[in-house]
Structures are given as C-alpha cells and as structure tokens.
Amino acid sequence: MEFEIWWLLAFPLFFVLGWLAARVDIKQVVTESRALPNSYFRGLNFLLNEQPDKAIEAFLEVVKLEPETIDLHFALGALFRRRGELERAIRMHENLLEREGLAEEQRLRAQGELGQDYLKAGLLDRAEEVFHKLLQTPQHGVARTYLLEIYVQEKDWQKAINAARELQNDTSKPLNADIAHFYCERALLDAARGHPDAAAAHLQQALASNRQSVRANLMAGDLDAAAGQHEAAIAYWRLVETQSAAHMALVVERVLGSYRQLGRMEEGVQWLRALYARQPSQDVFSALYLAVSETEGALAATQLAREELRRNPSLRTLDRLLEAQLINAEPGERELLQVEKSLVAAHSQRMMRYQCDSCGFKAKQFFWRCPACGRWDSFDPERQESES
Ligand SMILES: [Zn+2]
Incomplete structure (x- = not known):
C-alpha cells in the first residue's frame, strides 16, 4: 500500500472529532447531575458510608422533589419490604399506582410489588386478589409463582396442586x-x-x-x-x-416395630444388620443397637457399640456403649458409670439435630418443608451432632 499525503491531514481531523465527542459526553453528565437534587448525592454518600437509614431519608426527599424517579420508588419499596417495614413498602407502591400517566408496564410491576408486600405482611386475601388480576397480563409467570406460595401458606392443597401444574406448563420448571x-x-x-x-x-x-x-x-x-x-x-x-438410602434413618424404627408386631424380631435384626453395612448412619446404628440389646442381650450390644465407636466416634455412640456396660457392671462400678452415662446422654440429646441444607435451620424434629426458608425436601434425613 502506498503512502498518500492526505493521510497526514486525516490524523488531526480524527483527533478533533474524538475531543468533541468527549466534550459532549462530559457536558451531558454535568447537565444530568445538575438536574438531580443534592439529596441524591447525600443519599449515595450515606450508602457508601454504610448508614442505610440516613440514605433512605435522603432518597425519600429525592422522591418527593422529583416524582418522575420511578426506579428509585421501586428500589426504595423493595428495600422497605426486605427490611420488614411493610407499611412503608405498601404506601410506596400504592402511591405509585395512584399516579396518573404511569406506563402500563410500570403499573403492572407496581401491582406485582404490592402483592409481594401483602404476602410478606401475611395479608394473604389481598395478595391473592392482586396476583389473580395479574394472571391475564404479561406478569402471569410471577403471579402464578406467588399464588402457589399463597395456597401453600393457606394449606389449600388442591389449589396448590392446580397452581403448580399451571406454573409448570407456563415456565417448564x-x-x-x-x-x-x-x-x-x-x-x-x-x-x-x-x-x-x-x-x-x-x-x-x-x-x-x-x-x-x-x-x-x-x-x-x-x-x-x-x-x-x-x-x-x-x-x-x-x-x-x-x-433414597439416607431416608432409611426415618424408616428403621418403623420397620422394626412391625417385625416386633409380627413376632419376627430376629428377621428384623438380620435385615437391619445388612442395612447398617450399606448405610452406616448414626440413626441406623441407634436402631440396630436397641434391636440387638433386645434380641441378643447386653454383651452383643456392647460389642456392637465398641465397633461403631472405633469406626465413627460420637457422643451418641459413647452413650450407647456406657448404657450397655451399665447393664453388665459390678455393683461397685455402677454408680460412677451411671453419672458418666447421664452426663453424656444429656449432652448428646441436646446436640442431635436435623438441619436444612438450604438455610441451615436446625430442629429436633424432621420437616419435609423447612419452617424457616419454606423449601421442600431440604432437610437432611440423618441427624448430626451439632454445637448449637
Ligand atoms: Zn431452610
């Protein structure tokens, strides 16, 4: 390619164009920032300094001075709801809805937000009404998700079944x-x-x-x-x-109970021993230990507890071992063993907990739906020793 003299002229021209473009951008930014009230920057400053309460007050002032800042309304409304300030969230979204000239898309969004406020406030009837109206709009996916949540909270299971089926068709979830x-x-x-x-x-x-x-x-x-x-x-x-092999922890006591009723306890123990080899969880061990003490006596139970303690040391197994030893103990050893056993038993009982894999909530009882985060099947079916 040959060098042409006019290229020398092109370079300064590009430079001037670039400089102009930059000036236009800067000018626009300055104009926009002048249009925003000072309280907006004060709010930002408070946010950066981790003073959310003061930031909110400053942003509320912006909303009053500049009612067109719709996104800020939504942001504040959602923030109030997250902080549990539900009356403020509801007022924010109701005010938006009362506004004339609000675009259709934003009106639907505000309705969806208001429905979520009602739901969180436990006003299920009102929430249901809002989401019902949204079913015929482009917001139907969101509406169905929250309607399902409402029916579950109301324990209206048939409606929940129907809503879940529709949601499944709607979203392929x-x-x-x-x-x-x-x-x-x-x-x-x-x-x-x-x-x-x-x-x-x-x-x-x-x-x-x-x-x-x-x-x-x-x-x-x-x-x-x-x-x-x-x-x-x-x-x-x-x-x-x-x-699910892990869920056998919830089942073993039941199976043994029925074998006992049938008068076939030995068969039950045999089955449980084989299960324990496949699924050596603490709950399965505990059931096996009780069944072995019942059918084969304290010596067999002691041996079982010793093996388990070596393999999987835990307070609960130690408790079982002390229990088995106590049965065979000489009268002179009995008193001290009893004290040890009570201490270990009290501590291990306190520590055994079921836990939600999703939010970490711990409970003495097993739940199919976590009472804290509301997820189904999130509880580990095997109890674990836990510090708190
Ligand atoms: Zn949970």
Missing part, C-alpha cells in the same frame, strides 16, 4: 416433587379425619406425580401398619431404600 408433597398433605388430612382409603388414593397420586416420593411410601407404610397390615407396611418402607 419441574414441580413434580412439590406436587407429590401436596398430595401427601391431602393424605395426611384424610388420615386424620378417619378416611384411610382416600388417604391411600392420594398417596398413589403422589407417586404418580413423582416416583421418587419417599414420603408417599413412608406414609403408605404408616397407613398399612395402622390397619394392622404389617407385612405390607414393611414392603412399603423397604422400598424407601431404592429411592
């Missing part, structure tokens, strides 16, 4: 596992009202929705056991191992 839980909840109510047949039918629907529903097999076993059909109950409970 898989909700079969949740739907199975809703059927199990229906079965629970049926059983409590003395309708075991209706309960069994709902459990079958739960399994049709989710073949992996541990809860449905567990509850089907409970129904059969309550009707004295222990053989059938054991068959349901043993199915749980094919779905």
Whole structure:
C-alpha cells in the first residue's frame, strides 16, 4: 500500500472529532447531575458510608422533589419490604399506582410489588386478589409463582396442586416433587379425619406425580401398619431404600416395630444388620443397637457399640456403649458409670439435630418443608451432632 499525503491531514481531523465527542459526553453528565437534587448525592454518600437509614431519608426527599424517579420508588419499596417495614413498602407502591400517566408496564410491576408486600405482611386475601388480576397480563409467570406460595401458606392443597401444574406448563420448571408433597398433605388430612382409603388414593397420586416420593411410601407404610397390615407396611418402607438410602434413618424404627408386631424380631435384626453395612448412619446404628440389646442381650450390644465407636466416634455412640456396660457392671462400678452415662446422654440429646441444607435451620424434629426458608425436601434425613 502506498503512502498518500492526505493521510497526514486525516490524523488531526480524527483527533478533533474524538475531543468533541468527549466534550459532549462530559457536558451531558454535568447537565444530568445538575438536574438531580443534592439529596441524591447525600443519599449515595450515606450508602457508601454504610448508614442505610440516613440514605433512605435522603432518597425519600429525592422522591418527593422529583416524582418522575420511578426506579428509585421501586428500589426504595423493595428495600422497605426486605427490611420488614411493610407499611412503608405498601404506601410506596400504592402511591405509585395512584399516579396518573404511569406506563402500563410500570403499573403492572407496581401491582406485582404490592402483592409481594401483602404476602410478606401475611395479608394473604389481598395478595391473592392482586396476583389473580395479574394472571391475564404479561406478569402471569410471577403471579402464578406467588399464588402457589399463597395456597401453600393457606394449606389449600388442591389449589396448590392446580397452581403448580399451571406454573409448570407456563415456565417448564419441574414441580413434580412439590406436587407429590401436596398430595401427601391431602393424605395426611384424610388420615386424620378417619378416611384411610382416600388417604391411600392420594398417596398413589403422589407417586404418580413423582416416583421418587419417599414420603408417599413412608406414609403408605404408616397407613398399612395402622390397619394392622404389617407385612405390607414393611414392603412399603423397604422400598424407601431404592429411592433414597439416607431416608432409611426415618424408616428403621418403623420397620422394626412391625417385625416386633409380627413376632419376627430376629428377621428384623438380620435385615437391619445388612442395612447398617450399606448405610452406616448414626440413626441406623441407634436402631440396630436397641434391636440387638433386645434380641441378643447386653454383651452383643456392647460389642456392637465398641465397633461403631472405633469406626465413627460420637457422643451418641459413647452413650450407647456406657448404657450397655451399665447393664453388665459390678455393683461397685455402677454408680460412677451411671453419672458418666447421664452426663453424656444429656449432652448428646441436646446436640442431635436435623438441619436444612438450604438455610441451615436446625430442629429436633424432621420437616419435609423447612419452617424457616419454606423449601421442600431440604432437610437432611440423618441427624448430626451439632454445637448449637
Ligand atoms: Zn431452610
């Protein structure tokens, strides 16, 4: 390529153009920042200095002075809701909705935000009304998600089942596992009202929705056991191992109870020993230990506890070992062993907890839905020793 003299002229021209472009940008930024009230910058300053309360007051002033700052309204409304200042959040969103000339998209967004405020404030009827209206709008996906949440809180399981199905069609988000839980909840109510047949039918629907529903097999076993059909109950409970081996921790006591009722405890212990080899959790060990002490005596139980303590040292196993030793102890050793056992037992009982994998919430009781974060199937079915 040959060098042409006019290129020498092109360079300064580009330079001048670039300089002009930069000046225009700077000018625009300065104009925009002049248009914003001082309180906006004060608010930013407070935010940067981690003084959120003062920042909010400053931003509220901006909203008063410059009512067109719609995004700031939304940001403040959502912030109030997150901080639990629900009255302020509701007022913010209601004010937005009362405004004339608000674009349709923003009006729908404000309605969705208001519905969330009502939901968090526990005003479920009002929230339901708002989200119902949004079903016919482009916000239908969000509306269905919150309607489902409302039905779950209201324990209206049939509506929850329908809403989850529609949401699944709407968003292709898989909700079969949740739907199975809703059927199990229906079965629970049926059983409590003395309708075991209706309960069994709902459990079958739960399994049709989710073949992996541990809860449905567990509850089907409970129904059969309550009707004295222990053989059938054991068959349901043993199915749980094919779905989730960890959940056998919730099942072992039930299986042994039914073997006991059938007068076939030895068979139960044999099954449990084999399960323990496959799934050596603390809860399975505990059940095995009790079953072995019952059928084979304290010496066999002591040996079992020693092996477990070597393999998996824990306070709970130590408690079991002391318990077994106490049975065979000489009268002179008994008093001290008893004191040791009570101390260890009290401590280990306090420490054994189920825990939510999602939010870390700990509880003595197992939950299918975490009471803290509301997620289904988030609890680890095996209890762990925990410090708090
Ligand atoms: Zn949780």
